[in-house]
Amino acid sequence: MVDMLPPDVRREVADALEAAERDQRPIPPLRETWPGLDVVDAYEIQLLNIRRRLAHGAEVRGHKVGLSSRAMQEMMGVDEPDYGHLLSDMVLSEDRPVSAGHYCYPRVEVEVGFVLGAALPGVDCTEKDVLVATEAVAPAIELIDSRIRDWDIRIGDTIADNASSAGFVLGPERVRPADIDLRGIEARLTRNGEQVAAGRSDAVLGNPVTAVAWLARKVAAYGVTLEAGHVVLPGSVHRAVDVRPGDDFEAVLDGLGTLRVSFTD
Numbered sequence: 001m002v003d004m005l006p007p008d009v010r011r012e013v014a015d016a017l018e019a020a021e022r023d024q025r026p027i028p029p030l031r032e033t034w035p036g037l038d039v040v041d042a043y044e045i046q047l048l049n050i051r052r053r054l055a056h057g058a059e060v061r062g063h064k065v066g067l068s069s070r071a072m073q074e075m076m077g078v079d080e081p082d083y084g085h086l087l088s089d090m091v092l093s094e095d096r097p098v099s100a101g102h103y104c105y106p107r108v109e110v111e112v113g114f115v116l117g118a119a120l121p122g123v124d125c126t127e128k129d130v131l132v133a134t135e136a137v138a139p140a141i142e143l144i145d146s147r148i149r150d151w152d153i154r155i156g157d158t159i160a161d162n163a164s165s166a167g168f169v170l171g172p173e174r175v176r177p178a179d180i181d182l183r184g185i186e187a188r189l190t191r192n193g194e195q196v197a198a199g200r201s202d203a204v205l206g207n208p209v210t211a212v213a214w215l216a217r218k219v220a221a222y223g224v225t226l227e228a229g230h231v232v233l234p235g236s237v238h239r240a241v242d243v244r245p246g247d248d249f250e251a252v253l254d255g256l257g258t259l260r261v262s263f264t265d
Contacts, residue, residue, distance in 0.1 A: 005034060005041045013037065014048040017161055020147035026104045029148055030157045042159035043222065049162065050085050061231055062086040062116075063219065064142060065211045066163040067155075068204045068235025076155045081205070083215055084163025086231055092143065092169040092261060100263040103145040103166055106243035108261065109236035110187045110251040112201050112208050113140030113170050116230045120212075122220025130212045133228075136174035137182065139257040141249065142233050143167035144240060168233060173257030183207045186254045187237045191247050199238030208234035 005013070013034055020027045030037055037045075054060070067081045092098055100106055117135030145166035148157045158164045185201040205211050211234035216226050226232065241249075245265040252258050 004038060005036055009034065010041060010045050011048060013041075013160060014045045014052075017045070017147050018049050018052065020104070024102065024104050026147050026149040029152050029154070030160055031154055037156045037160070039156060039159060042156040045160040046084065046162050047222070050087070053087055053089065059088040060085060061088055061091065062233070063215055063226065063230070064163060064165050064168070064233040065204075065215050065235045066158065066165075068211050076158075078155050081211060081214060081235065082155065082159050082163050083218060084159075084165040086165065086168055086233065090165070090167045092167045094169060094171070094260050097262045097264045098143070098167070099265070100243050100245045100247075101265060103143070103243075105146050105151055106166065106263070107144050107240035108189070108243055108249055109142045109144060109240050110189050110197070110199070110238060110253065111140045111142055111233045111236055112182065112185055112204075112253065112256065113138045113168075114208070114212050114232040114234065115170075115174065116226060116228055116232065118228050120216040120226040122225060123217050125213045125216035125220075127207070127209045127213050130209045130216070131177050134177050134212075136176055137180065137256065138174055139171035139251060139253045139259045140231075140233055141169050141251050141259060141261050142236070143169075143243075143261075168231070169259060169261050170231065171251075171257045171259030175256055177209075180255050182209055185237075185256055188252050189238065189241060190250045190252075191241065196241050197238040199236070201237055203237045204235040211235050
């Protein structure tokens with residue numbers, strides 16, 4: 001068994017990721033520079049940088065689930081998803097264009113966002129608990145990015161890098177979970193008027209509710225609770241789409257709503 005990285009080395013990795021994000025200068029895969037890094041190290045490194053941002057005034061707005069499709073898990077050689085944090089400094093707006101140059105390798109994904117009206121239980125959280133606690137679902141676009149050069153990532157790389165999360169936007173519509181088939185939401189993404197991706201919500205572990213329940217159980221091991229008011233992004237319904245300066249994206253989720261996000265130079 002490989003020993004976990006010592007605390008000073010974890011801080012070194014966190015420093016490298018923080019600088020890569022700040023300067024938009026991606027770094028080589030973490031597994032090459034720090035071959036002893038494992039999943040536990042990666043989550044602790046993620047938390048180091050999250051705590052730094054919180055200390056500078058950011059607030060936790062929720063969490064995202066990554067690797068929520070079986071195909072992505074197989075590609076990464078894992079048997080469960082991963083997760084990252086959604087912070088107040090990651091909130092995007094439909095009304096304010098985003099600078100593509102602020103990121104290393106930006107991509108977008110369409111998701112069904114869960115807005116919690118009550119806190120979720122931890123280690124014993126069930127899908128029923130998720131449905132009871134969810135105030136509404138909303139159309140969402142997650143902006144993902146990798147501070148790892150050329151998106152050359154494995155599980156430790158992406159977890160340490162906040163599960164490759166960079167931003168998110170929710171559309172204005174809110175639908176109660178009881179009023180929509182959460183497994184059968186068809187979604188389409190257009191870029192500059194041309195459809196570039198499509199999918200259905202059951203691409204997320206067969207049911208996005210399953211991903212939210214998994215998340216509540218997973219973060220409980222780190223002393224974290226999914227609170228009322230938090231947003232949970234359970235995973236993409238389609239492959240990620242590259243962002244180019246000047247792109248204008250529109251996501252349409254049947255029965256749920258429409259939202260847009262645009263990018264400048």
